Amino acid sequence: MRSASRDDLNARARIRDAALTRFGKDGFGVSVRAIAEEAGVSPGLVIHHFGSKDKLRAVCDEHVRQVITDTKTASVVSHDPQGFLHTMSRYEEYAGVLGYIIRSIQSGGELGRHLFEMMVVDAEGYLARGVEEGTIRPSREPEKRARWLAANSIGSILVLISTSRPDAEIDFQRVLRDWQREYMLPALEMFTEGLLTERTMLDAYLLYLGDPPEESH
Amino acid sequence: MRSASRDDLNARARIRDAALTRFGKDGFGVSVRAIAEEAGVSPGLVIHHFGSKDKLRAVCDEHVRQVITDTKTASVVSHDPQGFLHTMSRYEEYAGVLGYIIRSIQSGGELGRHLFEMMVVDAEGYLARGVEEGTIRPSREPEKRARWLAANSIGSILVLISTSRPDAEIDFQRVLRDWQREYMLPALEMFTEGLLTERTMLDAYLLYLGDPPEESH
């Protein structure tokens, strides 16, 4: 029976981890053969253990979900406005998971959508707390603001990856460090000082929405 | 000699346009056979006219470059802070080009980098003009701010596409309309009113950079 669970897990888990890192580094188009090679096994064994490439990806998705809920890194917009994945990026051990997450969002899978929604509700909670405490300005549409901030954070990272040197080995930790070095200042500037000196555009848009600005004149 | 230029262009151009739309809709992994079918020709003819799939893509890249410089839609962050491609999205005829551009940025090709850099310098110019006119607040790092704004604009669109319903026929005009409907208000709010009520974070970061805030106390 399921005695030598060490061997069992070692085989399956090694393939799963190999899939995780290669999916993360090369995208989901990577071949089963490449994953097998990374794990040091034959391509056939990959299918034997997981049934198909799609099911292997599903197992990876579930594994990442689990890691995230376990480590509570769901608190992902975290307690500074510097981005979203930086919390996780501090821990070397999650480097592989990090790449997989970004690929998932980039490729528009089920997991990607799920993670994005998690980040949105997380950001929403964090922003609401800040508004209560008086450190963050209230918004007319708090949920949309949270969604916009999350989309901007992740999106700017995606662009940074896409526009960085060819493809050759993307180091996600380095990407996040670059993001911080490049964008931290303008982001903080924008968040504390704003961009526009006049409120004519906002007021005009609010009027357009049928929500006239400050009727109290 | 090169007499019947109408036939020549019709054949080649039909394949090029078919490639443009299919590359845009399905990504650059789409098969030569699918492109040939869309153009109503045989797969062999595609290679006959363009030499290889990669060269076909290069021709598409060049074509898009040309369209952009022709229509001056390089002015792409345009004269409101609502995004970047909205200018172009108004013209039905550029729908195909629009999808191709977004795919290019998403996939990190040469053209994508080039377009992003164009948007950055464009945004920089627009922001500088605004600062001169007094409508836009000055920045300590104008180039980085422009880059950050451009990355956020494009990036949030990429995320919107990735997290929208499965894949089934992405309508980029619709995506841009959705972007505006969803994010216009929080973006304008942020741009005119900021996010934070205190400047402690910014000041702390400036201090960290060795650029102490407001020495004039």
Added chain:
DNA sequence: CAATACATTAAACGACCGTTTAGTCCGCTG
């Protein structure tokens, strides 16, 4: 020890890919 179960592999299968080949058709030239 014989039997069973399963991890594991090498090899092959069939599908699809980009591309090549060999040929047909057709309009132009001389």
Added chain:
DNA sequence: CAGCGGACTAAACGGTCGTTTAATGTATTG
């Protein structure tokens, strides 16, 4: 009209892909 060149196609080639098959080794079980 003969001949030539290029647009165009059907078919095939070689490669890679995900997956299947058949076989081997090995450890556990009765």
